[in-house]
């Protein structure tokens with residue numbers, strides 16, 4: 001898959017609300033492959049479609065242990081389509097985040113410690129699960145991107 005250029009904060013695409021995916025076809029699979037390759041090349045643990053100039057409600061999250069989150073789980077990349085956050089814990093946790101669209105900067109961001117989410121996979125099948133900790137953090141960060149929200153609007 002080819003590497004896609006990553007939109008930087010200030011580009012309008014990052015301020016738009018993403019549009020619902022209706023066609024679970026080969027094109028969607030190809031976009032997900034290109035996003036995954038672009039995320040890996042940028043050393044990311046997540047990437048949202050608007051960051052590669054696609055307006056679709058789709059992101060990838062891929063936790064791995066790292067210097068900031070040494071106990072983060074090592075998880076195969078998950079493709080998340082048309083996500084919803086159904087419930088969120090009142091408990092908030094502060095943590096460091098980066099953003100591929102704001103290169104070289106780190107922000108301290110508060111996130112819900114636990115969230116209950118629903119989303120479709122690449123085959124259009126609905127998944128429902130509870131996420132906690134670093135994976136919940138990544139999901140919330142990518143979910144923000146689909147609402148046109150970046151770290152700059154959230155940092156403490």
Ligand SMILES: O=C(O)C[C@@H](Cc1ccccc1)C(=O)SCC(=O)c1ccccc1
Pocket residue numbers: 043044045046047048066068069096097098099100101137138141142145
């Ligand atoms: O811009 C993105 O969506 C990718 C972003 C996702 C993310 C990082 C940290 C917390 C929540 C969501 C990145 O992967 S930036 C890369 C990076 O700075 C980083 C990587 C691993 C741990 C912490 C930061």
Ligand SMILES: [Zn+2]
Pocket residue numbers: 098099100101141145
């Ligand atoms: Zn980001």
